[in-house]
Amino acid sequence: MPYSRSDGAWPLRHLVLFAVVACGFAVGSGGTLQEAAAVDKSYRVVDGTADARTYNGYRRYHxxxxxxxxxxxxxxxxxxxxxxxxxxxxxxxxxxxxGRSSGGASVMKGFANDPNFAPYIDDIYAYLQARSEGALGRGRPKRVEP
Structure with missing residues (x-):
């Protein structure tokens, strides 16, 4: 049956089929299901070893x-x-x-003009995302050798 819903929503069976095909494509193209699920990740950590971007984020954060x-x-x-x-x-x-102010005593200054942080915001985010999702533990991560 062709797609013809008036509300513009995809039927559940189409969404499930799309997810199965996407995962199958990732696995069939040499990827893994874990890599297919990690498409929106800004970091890459394998066995506790961080990619260069994530490692740089660790350095900049610290x-x-x-x-x-x-x-x-x-x-x-x-x-x-x-x-x-x-x-x-x-x-x-x-x-x-x-920067950000909570309206109270807590104030974070902005770093838009700081050459030590502004160009590396995405690297810092990658490190924090890896920490938040449990891909990296505390301490200096191992890094992929160039």
């Missing part, structure tokens, strides 16, 4: 962000955890560039 947000993004008495309730990438970029 060069400045950890002073307020604690080691490994777990938070401190001064600033919130960045791994317990992670932001989506667009919100993260906005907050890092522009």
């Amino acid at each position: 060069a400045g962000c950890n002073h307020c947000h604690g080691p490994d993004g777990v938070g401190s008495t001064f600033a919130s955890s960045l791994v317990d309730r992670p932001l989506d990438i667009e919100e993260f970029r906005r907050v890092v560039r522009n």
Whole structure:
């Protein structure tokens, strides 16, 4: 039966079929189901070894962000955890560039003009996403050798 719903929604059977085909394509093209599910991940960690971007995010995070947000993004008495309730990438970029105020005593300055952080926001996000999702534990990760 052709697609003809007036509300524009896809029938459940079409969504299930699409998911099965997408996973089959990923596996058939040399990928794994884990890689198929990781399409929206900004990091790549295999057996505790981080890709260059994620490792650089670890380095950049620990060069400045950890002073307020604690080691490994777990938070401190001064600033919130960045791994317990992670932001989506667009919100993260906005907050890092522009800063944020909670209306009280908590204020984070913006880093849009800081050459040590602004160009590496996505790398820092990759590291924090890997931490948040349990792909990386605490401490310095191993890194893929170039």
